[in-house]
Amino acid sequence: MLKHDNSDTITAISTPAGVGGIGIVRLSGKDALKVADKIFCSKDGSKPSGFKTFTTHYGWISDGDKMIDEVILTVMRAPRSFTKEDIVEINCHGGIIPLRAILDLVLACGCRLAEPGEFTKRAFLNGRIDLAQAEAVLDIIRAKTDAALKLGVEQLKGGLSKELNKAREMLLDILMLLEANIDFPEEGINKIDLQEYNAKLKEAEEEFKKIIAGSARGRIYREGVRAVICGKPNVGKSSLLNALLKCERSIVTPVAGTTRDTIEEIIDIKGIPVRIMDTAGILEPRGLVEKKAVERSRKHIGFADLILVIFDGSRALDKADLNLIKKLPKKPVIAVINKMDLRQKIKKEKLSQIFPRVIEVSAKKTKNIGILEDGIADLVYKGEVSSGEAAMVSNLRHISAIKEAQILIAEARNSLDNKTPPEFIAQDVKDALVLIDSILGKRFSEDLLDKIFSEFCIGK
Numbered sequence: 436m437l438k439h440d441n442s443d444t445i446t447a448i449s450t451p452a453g454v455g456g457i458g459i460v461r462l463s464g465k466d467a468l469k470v471a472d473k474i475f476c477s478k479d480g481s482k483p484s485g486f487k488t489f490t491t492h493y494g495w496i497s498d499g500d501k502m503i504d505e506v507i508l509t510v511m512r513a514p515r516s517f518t519k520e521d522i523v524e525i526n527c528h529g530g531i532i533p534l535r536a537i538l539d540l541v542l543a544c545g546c547r548l549a550e551p552g553e554f555t556k557r558a559f560l561n562g563r564i565d566l567a568q569a570e571a572v573l574d575i576i577r578a579k580t581d582a583a584l585k586l587g588v589e590q591l592k593g594g595l596s597k598e599l600n601k602a603r604e605m606l607l608d609i610l611m612l613l614e615a616n617i618d619f620p621e622e623g624i625n626k627i628d629l630q631e632y633n634a635k636l637k638e639a640e641e642e643f644k645k646i647i648a649g650s651a652r653g654r655i656y657r658e659g660v661r662a663v664i665c666g667k668p669n670v671g672k673s674s675l676l677n678a679l680l681k682c683e684r685s686i687v688t689p690v691a692g693t694t695r696d697t698i699e700e701i702i703d704i705k706g707i708p709v710r711i712m713d714t715a716g717i718l719e720p721r722g723l724v725e726k727k728a729v730e731r732s733r734k735h736i737g738f739a740d741l742i743l744v745i746f747d748g749s750r751a752l753d754k755a756d757l758n759l760i761k762k763l764p765k766k767p768v769i770a771v772i773n774k775m776d777l778r779q780k781i782k783k784e785k786l787s788q789i790f791p792r793v794i795e796v797s798a799k800k801t802k803n804i805g806i807l808e809d810g811i812a813d814l815v816y817k818g819e820v821s822s823g824e825a826a827m828v829s830n831l832r833h834i835s836a837i838k839e840a841q842i843l844i845a846e847a848r849n850s851l852d853n854k855t856p857p858e859f860i861a862q863d864v865k866d867a868l869v870l871i872d873s874i875l876g877k878r879f880s881e882d883l884l885d886k887i888f889s890e891f892c893i894g895k
């Protein structure tokens with residue numbers, strides 16, 4: 436049996452530890468107002484249990500003998516609150532001493548200290564949000580860029596849940612038809628049914644594919660675009676990294692083969708976190724170290740979401756450049772002609788015949804770096820996903836469950852073509868449903884909940 440005890444009233448300090456302008460002690464549960472009545476003193480003697488929902492009140496917190504702090508108290512009544520329970524929030528002065536004193540007092544009045552994420556867990560268990568939305572709360576708290584925040588908010592508003600529920604309905608539909616066939620086997624699956632099932636399964640599979648396609652963009656918003664700078668030795672790769680970072684991170688010298696190890700840094704380009712990597716120049720390696728360095732460069736190019744291939748504009752394109760171009764994998768690429776401050780031997784038009792995007796810069800003089808940044812952002816916003824409407828999923832747990840569900844549905848379609856008995860096909864559809872339900876939290880284990888909510892901070 437699952438043990439979800441929602442009968443007690445929980446409390447925690449909801450603001451970060453340390454000194455701040457204000458701090459918040461939060462209470463949630465059936466006794467929240469009763470406890471507040473005991474400790475809150477207003478000027479006119481009115482009590483929180485008499486306050487209207489979503490109202491704030493000035494007063495003092497007292498332990499009966501002495502005043503602890505001057506506060507603003509907010510009441511949010513069940514069921515229209517974050518947890519669907521009565522919530523009281525006490526805004527006091529932000530030092531740890533007043534916060535701790537108020538928390539101790541609330542605990543002494545019978546509240547229990549909340550576990551990490553327990554307020555959000557209650558919001559989920561009480562049916563206000565589904566599990567995907569609860570996890571979005573964590574994404575919002577942890578968001579490091581505007582784009583990541585936007586994605587978290589979209590998920591909290593139910594964007595992903597809506598898409599998943601749509602696919603779920605489709606699967607339930609198919610299951611119903613299949614079950615009817617299992618119950619009346621003598622009729623068998625006739626040709627018309629077969630087409631109908633196939634079409635419905637295909638529709639569900641397409642829905643999953645759409646969500647998975649969106650996940651690439653979701654991951655990028657959360658973890659960053661992996662951009663790799665590659666090119667021949669001495670073309671100015673390290674200089675370009677430094678120009679983008681606006682600091683001297685990578686060693687720059689006139690000697691070819693300066694960079695041996697890959698250097699990685701994160702920059703924020705228009706709200707998108709970009710993990711940018713400077714690699715060793717690619718040329719026929721002369722020794723073992725160079726060989727290893729070139730191997731490593733190629734490996735990073737393989738993992739990258741975006742390639743910045745750099746050319747030295749002051750030198751004509753040679754065999755090594757062409758060789759490098761030939762070996763680039765099919766990925767989004769921006770060709771950068773560097774050293775535009777020198778006399779140019781490479782024509783932009785020539786490279787434009789090979790690459791859809793060519794940008795001329797001077798890394799050394801930091802010229803046109805803004806244009807390059809715009810180009811990177813543009814590619815991410817426009818190029819990565821075909822439809823911007825797909826709900827975007829960034830959470831690895833969600834992505835792997837959706838991918839598995841998509842495989843199961845593909846298998847079910849295969850079985851249908853091979854005239855497999857309907858009970859086997861139904862089993863695949865049921866398994867896919869379990870996976871989708873696990874994202875939405877329609878089915879869950881205590882372990883899963885513990886794992887998800889333990890990542891939250893106390894007080895959320």
Ligand SMILES: Nc1nc2c(ncn2[C@@H]2O[C@H](COP(=O)(O)OP(=O)(O)OP(=O)(O)O)[C@@H](O)[C@H]2O)c(=O)[nH]1
Pocket residue numbers: 666667668669670671672673674675686687688689690691692693694695714715716717773774775776777796797798799800
């Ligand atoms: N004039 C000019 N020189 C540049 C520019 N960018 C880089 N350089 C010079 O080109 C030389 C090589 O620059 P790096 O940034 O070390 O080149 P790299 O591609 O990282 O070289 P390796 O690590 O050896 O592969 C240095 O002397 C830089 O100062 C530029 O925009 N204009």
Ligand SMILES: [Mg+2]
Pocket residue numbers: 672673674685686693694713714
């Ligand atoms: Mg270098």
